[in-house]
Amino acid sequence: MIGNKADLAANRQVTLAEAEAFAEHQQLSYLEASAKGGDNVKEAFVRTAAQILNRGIKVGPKSDVKPVAKSSDKKGCC
Template sequence: PLSPPNIPNIIIILCGNKKDLDADREVTFLEASRFAQENELMFLETSALTGENVEEGFLKCARTILNKIDSGELDPERMGSGIQYGDASLRQLRQPRGAGPAQIKQQCNC
């Protein structure tokens, strides 16, 4: 049987593809969903043909990573965390923890 790697803080989304070919399916939604739940994976069924849930998989992954950064579980500044900020100019777009809209507006030079 397939088992996911045991790596802390890794984000894995199990994507069942070809959702549009329901008649040809080999694994039921329930089987896949149960496997994902037992292995602490997120689960989506997708279709590249219709586009259903394709973008949602990437968005779910990104949201989960951002939530882990906000909660302090992940630190992009720490070597070996598996994530890092991109271009330094983009770092300024990230809202500081605890900063409300009023604080952000004060920092704005527009």
């Protein structure tokens, strides 16, 4: 779980302790980041990607495309 806008601590709606407790209860890691300041942005992406790979989470749309078998019938001059 990533808390954004860490640079706006004065406007915080959820305390750090509340966010960490919620993340722990949901079995999530927690990181605060600031896109404006660039703080922990790269770390957030790296951690998220690592967790996706480690958990074997499948991402992206499910594809219903089926491969087409190549025809061995040659027609024409080529």
